[in-house]
Amino acid sequence: MNFMSTRASQLTPYVAGEQPKNADYIKLNTNENPYPPSPKIAAEITAAMARLSLYPDSNSTELCAAIASVEGLSADCVFCGNGSDEVLSFAFYAFFDTELPLLFPDITYSFYPVFAKFYGIPVQLLPLNEKFEINPADYHTPACGVIFPNPNAPTGMYLGCDDICKLLEYHSDKVVVVDEAYIAFGGQSMAPLIKSYPNLLVVRTLSKSHALAGLRVGYALGQPQLINALRRVKDSFNSYPVDRLAASAAKAAVLDTEYYQRTNGMVADTRGRFVDAITAMGFNVLPSTANFVFASHACMPAVEIFAKLKERGVLVRHFTAPRIENFLRISIGTDEDMDRVVEIMREIVG
Numbered sequence: 469m470n471f472m473s474t475r476a477s478q479l480t481p482y483v484a485g486e487q488p489k490n491a492d493y494i495k496l497n498t499n500e501n502p503y504p505p506s507p508k509i510a511a512e513i514t515a516a517m518a519r520l521s522l523y524p525d526s527n528s529t530e531l532c533a534a535i536a537s538v539e540g541l542s543a544d545c546v547f548c549g550n551g552s553d554e555v556l557s558f559a560f561y562a563f564f565d566t567e568l569p570l571l572f573p574d575i576t577y578s579f580y581p582v583f584a585k586f587y588g589i590p591v592q593l594l595p596l597n598e599k600f601e602i603n604p605a606d607y608h609t610p611a612c613g614v615i616f617p618n619p620n621a622p623t624g625m626y627l628g629c630d631d632i633c634k635l636l637e638y639h640s641d642k643v644v645v646v647d648e649a650y651i652a653f654g655g656q657s658m659a660p661l662i663k664s665y666p667n668l669l670v671v672r673t674l675s676k677s678h679a680l681a682g683l684r685v686g687y688a689l690g691q692p693q694l695i696n697a698l699r700r701v702k703d704s705f706n707s708y709p710v711d712r713l714a715a716s717a718a719k720a721a722v723l724d725t726e727y728y729q730r731t732n733g734m735v736a737d738t739r740g741r742f743v744d745a746i747t748a749m750g751f752n753v754l755p756s757t758a759n760f761v762f763a764s765h766a767c768m769p770a771v772e773i774f775a776k777l778k779e780r781g782v783l784v785r786h787f788t789a790p791r792i793e794n795f796l797r798i799s800i801g802t803d804e805d806m807d808r809v810v811e812i813m814r815e816i817v818g
C-alpha cells in the first residue's frame with residue numbers, strides 16, 4: 469500500500485551534507501563555523517527557559533529590532549525564520565509566480581531547484597562562465613524573479629554590488645533575492661542598499677557567521693512591503709517558527725558584533741593560509757570570499773581524494789553534478805584542523 473500523495477511522490481528532496489554520529493572526523497563538509505558561538509548566549513537561553521510554557525512572539529519582534537539596529541534599518545525591514553532555508557522557502561512562495569521562469573545559476577545552492585519544484589515555479593538555469601563566475605548580463609531576460617547566493621555556493625565566488633544593482637534595475641518589477649549566507653567572511657553586503665531598491669531581499673543565516681547552525685535562525689532584510697509578504701506566508705504555514713530559546717540566543721549573538729568580527733576574521737585568515745598551502749600541492753582553488761574553498765587537483769580525481777580523506781578521518785563535500793564533479797568543497801576549520809588536513813592532503817596527492 470502506498471499512502472503518499474501524488475504531490476509528495478513527485479518531490480525531489482534536498483540532500484544535506486552528512487552529519488556523522490561519531491565526532492572523530494575533522495568535519496569540513498557543511499560549512500559550519502569551527503569556533504563556539506558568542507559566550508553571551510548561555511545566560512539568555514537560561515532566562516528564556518523560565519517562560520517556555522508561553523508561546524513565543526510570532527514575529528520575533530525583539531530579535532528583528534536587534535538585527536535592524538546592527539544593520540541600520542528599521543525593525544519592519546526584518547523577517548526572522550527557522551533557519552534561512554525556511555526564509556528562502558517562504559520567499560519562493562511569496563514572490564515567484566508560475567508564468568515566467570525564475571533565474572538562477574546552473575551551479576548554485578541545490579535547495580533552489582527543490583523549492584521551485586515544490587511550488588511549481590518554472591526555472592531557467594544560467595550557466596556560470598568558464599571561470600565559474602556569474603555573468604550578470606545573462607540575467608537580462610524576462611523572469612518572475614532572480615535568486616543567487618553571494619558569494620555563490622559551492623564556488624565561494626563573489627559578485628560585486630554594482631553588478632547586483634544593474635540586475636535590480638533591469639528586474640525592477642520583480643524581486644531579486646540575494647542569499648548572503650556567507651557574506652560575513654569577506655564580501656560586501658547589499659543590506660545598505662535596501663533603502664534604494666524596493667525589489668531587493670537579502671537573506672542571511674546565523675548558521676555560518678554566528679556559529680549557530682544547531683539553533684536554526686535565519687532572516688530576511690527588505691522594505692516593509694516584502695517583509696509583510698513573508699509574514700503573510702509564515703502565518704499561513706506556521707505562526708511561531710522561531711522558538712523562545714532560539715530568539716533569545718540569536719538576539720544576544722547578533723548584538724555581539726565584536727566577537728563575531730574577530731572569529732570570522734580568523735576563519736578568513738585561515739582560508740588564506742590553507743589556499744596557499746594546497747595551491748602549492750597542485751590544487752586549482754577558485755577565489756573564495758566564503759568560509760569554504762572549492763578546489764580541484766590537476767592529477768587526481770576529486771572522488772578519489774574525497775574517499776582517501778574520509779578514510780583518514782577528514783570529511784569534505786563532493787558533488788556529482790556536471791562541470792563540478794572534479795571539485796571538492798572544503799569548509800575552513802581552525803588553524804590546527806587545517807594544518808592537519810594539509811598534511812593529510814600532501815600524503816594523498818604526493
Ligand code: PMP
Pocket residue numbers: 550551552553554577617621647649672673674675681685686
Ligand atoms: N543558503 C546557502 C547558500 C547555504 O549554503 C545554506 C546552508 N546549507 C543555506 C542557505 C541554509 O542555511 P540555514 O538553513 O542553516 O540557515
